[in-house]
Every structure is written in structure tokens, then in C-alpha cells.
Amino acid sequence: MRDYQKKINQVFLYIxxxxxxxxxxxxxxxxxxxxxxxxxxxxxxxxxETLNSYVRRTKVEQAANRLLFSDDDVTEIALAAGYETPAxxxxxxxxxxxxxxxxxxxxxxxxxxxxxxxxxxLEGVTMTxxxxxxxxxxxxxxxxxxxxxxxxxxxxxxxxPFAYGNRxxxxxxxxxxxxxxxxxxxxxxxxxxxxxxxxxxxxxxxxEVAIQKIxxxxxxxxxxxxxxxxxxxxxxxxxxxxxxxxxxxxxxxPPFEVYLNRDPxxxxxxxxxxxxxxxxx
Numbered sequence: 256m257r258d259y260q261k262k263i264n265q266v267f268l269y270i271x272x273x274x275x276x277x278x279x280x281x282x283x284x285x286x287x288x289x290x291x292x293x294x295x296x297x298x299x300x301x302x303x304e305t306l307n308s309y310v311r312r313t314k315v316e317q318a319a320n321r322l323l324f325s326d327d328d329v330t331e332i333a334l335a336a337g338y339e340t341p342a343x344x345x346x347x348x349x350x351x352x353x354x355x356x357x358x359x360x361x362x363x364x365x366x367x368x369x370x371x372x373x374x375x376x377l378e379g380v381t382m383t384x385x386x387x388x389x390x391x392x393x394x395x396x397x398x399x400x401x402x403x404x405x406x407x408x409x410x411x412x413x414x415x416p417f418a419y420g421n422r423x424x425x426x427x428x429x430x431x432x433x434x435x436x437x438x439x440x441x442x443x444x445x446x447x448x449x450x451x452x453x454x455x456x457x458x459x460x461x462x463e464v465a466i467q468k469i470x471x472x473x474x475x476x477x478x479x480x481x482x483x484x485x486x487x488x489x490x491x492x493x494x495x496x497x498x499x500x501x502x503x504x505x506x507x508x509p510p511f512e513v514y515l516n517r518d519p520x521x522x523x524x525x526x527x528x529x530x531x532x533x534x535x536x
Contacts, residue, residue, distance in 0.1 A: 262289060329341060388474075398450075398465075428452055432448065438487065489531060513529065
């Protein structure tokens with residue numbers, strides 16, 4: 256089971272890094288070092304989705320985020336999602352959201368602009384970020400799927416015993432969470448959350464623990480103060496009150512969170528501090 260978890264983790268990362276390309280079963284099976292027949296059965300058993308369904312849904316949902324938070328042309332977004340024509344993209348998009356890409360953008364922009372006006376006119380709720388340029392981060396991580404609160408608890412429940420068992424929790428170690436999906440787009444039971452810790456040295460991953468790299472570059476960093484289960488409010492304020500209000504172009508990378516309290520169990524929820532890193536160009 257642990258060996259299969261590693262193989263599926265490798266495939267997840269490969270898919271996320273090649274969403275703009277057509278991917279064949281044989282290609283992904285080779286990434287997992289499994290025969291195509293066995294790989295497809297194992298992937299479906301592990302994720303609850305067929306390979307084609309997972310890839311198609313991930314492509315379309317990433318495209319939906321670009322429709323929401325960029326002014327990119329629909330054709331450009333379709334090509335970036337790996338579709339050869341806007342018509343093929345439109346068909347897949349409508350199957351997922353029951354709306355055309357343009358209808359989806361128009362409907363959701365109206366709602367987001369209403370949120371923006373609400374946040375801008377309420378005193379003290381807009382968020383101003385600090386702009387930082389960071390180096391790429393190499394991390395150990397564990398991925399869990401499901402409602403973010405439960406997925407995060409489960410992922411950290413696996414990662415932290417590994418971290419302490421390998422004496423990885425030094426003064427410079429960062430605790431990072433990557434919520435890879437937008438809860439307003441992806442169904443709750445399919446939300447992906449990665450619990451991560453930075454590291455250096457020769458420790459090797461075991462079991463569900465794997466290695467990935469968090470992209471360096473330019474980020475807008477927002478500070479969330481308070482319980483982790485209210486962090487979505489800060490995301491809404493950041494995106495509606497700052498991203499949409501300004502001339503900001505997002506990079507095609509997921510936001511991530513840096514937890515500044517080393518042991519949240521010993522900190523009152525209202526005193527927790529979390530930095531939200533939003534990738535920008």
C-alpha cells in the first residue's frame with residue numbers, strides 16, 4: 256500500500272505540472288512504473304475516480320479559476336488547459352458546470368464584484384498584502400482529500416510523527432499548507448490539501464510522505480489572524496478586496512499558507528497567525 260501511495264503521489268504531481276498537455280494512460284502509467292492495466296485500477300481505487308475523469312475535472316476546474324481571476328481570453332484559457340479547440344473546452348466545461356465558460360465568467364464576476372463592493376465599504380475589513388520574492392521551497396508533504404478541516408487534520412496527523420521521528424523540526428523549519436482547490440468550484444469531497452514542512456539534509460520519505468517543490472517567485476502575502484477554520488474569510492477579502500480591485504495578474508500556481516505558530520494546540524485560536532501567499536506576476 257505504501258509503495259502504491261508513493262506512485263500515485265508521483266502521478267498527481269505530474270498531472271498538475273502538465274495540465275496544458277494531453278496525457279495518455281500509458282504515459283501516466285510509466286510515471287507510476289506500473290502496467291497501464293494495473294495502474295488504471297489502482298488509480299481508481301485510490302481516488303474514487305477514473306483517470307480520465309480526474310484529469311478532465313482538474314483541467315476544467317483550474318480553467319474555471321482563471322475565468323474568475325483573470326481577464327485572459329477564453330481561447331487562451333482553453334489552450335492552456337490542454338484543449339485543442341475552444342469548442343472542445345466549452346463542451347467539457349458545460350458538462351462540469353452546466354454553463355458555458357462565458358456564462359460562468361459573467362455570472363461569477365457579478366457575484367465577486369458584489370463581494371468587492373461589500374468589503375471595500377466595510378471599514379477595517381480590506382486586506383493589504385506585503386509583496387515578497389521567495390526562493391523555491393523543497394518540502395516533505397502528505398496529501399489528503401475531503402473537507403479542508405478534516406483533510407488538514409488527517410494530513411498533519413501523518414506528517415508530524417514522520418517529522419519528529421526524523422528530527423526535522425528545527426528553528427528554520429516552516430509548516431506550510433497548500434489548499435489546492437477553490438471550495439466554490441470543487442466539490443467538498445474532492446478538495447485536495449497538502450500538509451508540508453521544509454527540510455534540508457538526507458532524510459527520505461516513507462509511507463504516505465513524499466517530496467515536492469513549492470514555486471519561488473513573487474507573492475502577495477496576507478496575514479490571517481484567528482482560527483484556521485475562518486481562513487476562507489481572509490481569502491475572500493484578499494481576492495475580492497485586493498486582487499480584483501487592483502491591476503493584479505495571478506500566476507498559475509496554487510496559493511499556500513505558512514503557519515507561524517509552531518504548536519497550534521498550545522495557542523488560543525484567536526491568537527493563531529497564518530500568512531497566505533498568493534502567487535502574482
